Amino acid sequence: MGPNGAGKTTLVKHFNGLLKPTTGEVLVNGISTRDVSVAKLARNVGFVFQNPDHQLFSETVEDEIAFALHNFGFEDAVIEKQVDWALNLLDVVQYRKTSPFMLSGGERKRVALASILAWDPQMIILDEPTIGQDHHQKEKLQQLILQLNKQEKTVVVVTHDVEFVAECNPRVILMREGTILVDGKAQQILTDPEVLAQASIVPPQITKIFLELADLGLPTDVIDVHDATKILLNRLRKKS
Amino acid sequence: MSVFEGFKFRKVSSVVHDLDPRIKFLFVSVLFVMAILFTQLIALIVLFFIPLPFVFIAKVNRQWLRSLRGAALLAVFIFATNFIFGFLYPTSFNEITAPVDTLPEYLIILERSAAMTLRFVVLIASFSVFFLTTSPDHLGLALQQSHIPYEFCFAFTTAVRFVPVLADEAQTIMDAQKARGLELERGNLLKRVRNYIPVLIPLIVNAIRRSLELAESMESRAWGATAKRTNLYALKLKKADYILVVISILMLVCAVYIWLNVTIPSLTALIAF
Numbered sequence: 001m002g003p004n005g006a007g008k009t010t011l012v013k014h015f016n017g018l019l020k021p022t023t024g025e026v027l028v029n030g031i032s033t034r035d036v037s038v039a040k041l042a043r044n045v046g047f048v049f050q051n052p053d054h055q056l057f058s059e060t061v062e063d064e065i066a067f068a069l070h071n072f073g074f075e076d077a078v079i080e081k082q083v084d085w086a087l088n089l090l091d092v093v094q095y096r097k098t099s100p101f102m103l104s105g106g107e108r109k110r111v112a113l114a115s116i117l118a119w120d121p122q123m124i125i126l127d128e129p130t131i132g133q134d135h136h137q138k139e140k141l142q143q144l145i146l147q148l149n150k151q152e153k154t155v156v157v158v159t160h161d162v163e164f165v166a167e168c169n170p171r172v173i174l175m176r177e178g179t180i181l182v183d184g185k186a187q188q189i190l191t192d193p194e195v196l197a198q199a200s201i202v203p204p205q206i207t208k209i210f211l212e213l214a215d216l217g218l219p220t221d222v223i224d225v226h227d228a229t230k231i232l233l234n235r236l237r238k239k240s
Numbered sequence: 241m242s243v244f245e246g247f248k249f250r251k252v253s254s255v256v257h258d259l260d261p262r263i264k265f266l267f268v269s270v271l272f273v274m275a276i277l278f279t280q281l282i283a284l285i286v287l288f289f290i291p292l293p294f295v296f297i298a299k300v301n302r303q304w305l306r307s308l309r310g311a312a313l314l315a316v317f318i319f320a321t322n323f324i325f326g327f328l329y330p331t332s333f334n335e336i337t338a339p340v341d342t343l344p345e346y347l348i349i350l351e352r353s354a355a356m357t358l359r360f361v362v363l364i365a366s367f368s369v370f371f372l373t374t375s376p377d378h379l380g381l382a383l384q385q386s387h388i389p390y391e392f393c394f395a396f397t398t399a400v401r402f403v404p405v406l407a408d409e410a411q412t413i414m415d416a417q418k419a420r421g422l423e424l425e426r427g428n429l430l431k432r433v434r435n436y437i438p439v440l441i442p443l444i445v446n447a448i449r450r451s452l453e454l455a456e457s458m459e460s461r462a463w464g465a466t467a468k469r470t471n472l473y474a475l476k477l478k479k480a481d482y483i484l485v486v487i488s489i490l491m492l493v494c495a496v497y498i499w500l501n502v503t504i505p506s507l508t509a510l511i512a513f
Contacts, residue, residue, distance in 0.1 A: 018415045038418040047419040053449070054409070055416040057441035067438070071421030101445060115420065 001159060002175035003200040008158045009050070011175070012125045015156070016045040028123075043072055046121035050128045052112035056100040061092060064100050065115045072119055086118035091140065105132045123154040130161045142168055166190055166204040166223040174199040191221040256298035256373045260481045261382040263488075264370055270488045271366040274495045280504040281355040284362060290491075291366045300372045307368040308361065315357050322353035347508045376400045381475050390469055398454070406447065413442050 002008055013019040014026045017033040026033040028041055049055060058064040065086050069079045087093040090110040095103060100111050109132055116124065126145075130138050138161075145155050145168060159165060165172060165186055172189045174181040174196075182195050189195060191207050203211065210222045218235070222228050256264075275287055295304045326349035380397035384390060414424065417438045424435045498504070 013415070016419055018418065037423065039421045039423045042419050042421050047416075049412070049416045049419070051412075053446050054413045054442055055420065055438075057438045057445075067422075068420035071423070119421075 001162075001165065001172060001199065001201060002181070005177075006175040006199070007178040008175055009127055010178075012047070012127065012156060012158055015123070015125055016047050017041045018047070039071065042068075042121075043119070044121055045123045045125065046116040046119070047125045048113050048116045048127060048129065050131070052100075052105075052108040055112055055115070056108060059099060060097050061087070061095045061100050061103075061111050062097065064111060065118045068115060068119055074119070082118045082120070086114040089117060089144070090114040091137075106134065106137060109133065110137070121153075123156070124148060125156045125158070127158045128160070129157060130159060130164050138164060160201075162190065162201055162204050166207070169223065174201070187221055187223050190223050252299070254298045254373070255480060256294050256369075257375075258478075258480070259373075259484060260475055260477055261374045261378045262386065262475070263477070263481045263484050264374060265382070267484055267488045268366045268370045270492045270495075272363060273492065275359050275362045275366075277495055277499050278504070279352075279355055279359075281351050281358065281507045282510075283498075283504050284355050284358040287362045288358060288365065291369045294369050294373070298369070298373045300369070303372055304365070304368055307372075308365060311361065311364045315361055318360050319353050319357040322356045323349060326352060348506070351506055351508050378475070381471065381473065384469075384471070385475055402450075406443070409446060410439065410443055413439050 010019065014021060014033065015028065017026075017028075017036065017038045020026075020034055028045060033041060056064055058067060062083055065083045066079050069082060074082070084093075087096055090113055092103075092107060092110050092114060095107065095111070100108060103111065109129070113126070113129065129141055133141060142164065145157065148155050149170075157165075157168075157170075169186045171184070172186045173183045174189060176199050181199055182189055182192075190201075190203055191211070193203060193211060196203055202208075204223050206225050206228050207220075207223050210218055210228065211220055214220050219231065222231065271287065271290060275284065278284060278287070295301050327346075376397045379400065380393050383393040383396060418424070422435065422438055424439075425432070427435065
């Protein structure tokens with residue numbers, strides 16, 4: 001996370017070799033990104049771009065998702081299976097035969113995501129995935145990320161959406177002007193108003209309330225609404 | 241994309257940048273006419289040096305060289321075709337210049353091809369100076385003050401303005417498709433051309449989408465509400481502009497005089513004697 005121009009996208013573009021380091025080395029699974037092509041790295045590192053319109057070109061959603069699988073030389077039977085799986089996963093199965101250009105912005109974004117997840121990469125980079133998604137889709141996206149994480153996949157999310165991050169409670173790295181400001185657990189970073197201000201991020205709303213109620217002896221490191229409810233209920237019960 | 245680099249304007253100030261675009265265009269057009277008039281290598285070498293002072297005064301030498309480098313491939317192509325066709329149809333050359341009997345034929349053809357290539361380079365060199373030192377806004381103003389309808393001026397400046405945007409976008413799209421395992425440089429020629437389909441379709445679709453959005457946003461800002469538009473800035477000729485006009489006209493007069501009355505010797509003939 002970090003303000004505009006912090007270098008978030010520039011950083012993640014190094015992960016699949018789209019950008020090569022001018023000095024030093026970027027190692028992906030122990031291999032320097034200088035030594036292999038983007039296409040090779042992409043097999044393990046899936047990168048979902050911010051704007052789906054930069055990648056959609058096929059006649060149907062189905063072809064769009066199969067494109068990368070053809071590039072990686074999957075067999076036809078496997079492609080069919082993976083495309084079905086990805087269509088269902090991202091809730092776009094009803095658009096299978098539709099042109100991706102006919103879909104709404106949020107749907108196009110999901111098709112783009114499906115077209116990357118379809119080849120089941122080990123690492124997934126999502127650049128601003130929550131833009132243009134309604135609450136229901138955001139929730140599904142969150143579940144998807146947690147599920148991928150459970151499958152021991154690495155998910156890197158570039159985002160400004162602080163509430164979304166708070167609900168996932170992952171490791172957070174704040175960036176500013178091309179440098180890493182701080183690196184740690186979401187619960188610790190998203191509740192530190194000083195650090196957040198430097199990265200021009202506003203704490204989650206629930207954290208804000210707890211920070212302002214610190215005088216009452218309430219904990220100041222709350223980012224989860226369910227935790228907050230529990231703490232408050234305990235407090236109220238004790239009083240009465 | 242490197243050819244476009246040479247035509248991308250950067251906002252700096254210099255004597256050349258501040259010249260009136262109309263006069264600069266006149267100057268470049270004179271260079272253009274001269275490059276077309278002369279077919280002799282010596283004359284074209286002289287022409288090549290004329291825009292150089294402007295390049296150095298405006299301090300655009302790096303970008304200017306880059307645009308020349310971008311044109312190199314085309315220049316090689318022009319040289320090769322001229323050379324090959326010079327051998328296949330040697331007579332087509334005799335009509336243009338007096339044959340020099342004392343020199344071997346291949347030398348004449350060589351010089352001729354070099355001259356044709358240099359003519360192309362001179363054209364690129366001079367027009368690149370013009371575009372490198374003229375802001376799109378100035379260009380639009382110049383068009384407008386030349387009584388060209390505003391719709392056309394606007395279309396023109398918008399097109400120029402969006403070239404770098406499109407170049408950027410093309411790069412992003414290539415990145416996005418590479419991240420999906422597309423290898424642009426792989427396969428035979430036909431395959432390589434086909435590799436660009438996943439890049440071209442999003443580029444074109446986005447351009448159309450953007451133009452529609454631009455039209456809507458302009459209409460919501462009262463585009464075309466008044467018949468007569470006024471401008472905050474108006475172009476006015478300054479002393480330097482008048483000097484350039486005189487230089488341009490003098491150059492043209494000299495060129496026409498030389499073209500009519502002087503036979504320019506061929507370079508190889510000069511060296512041979």
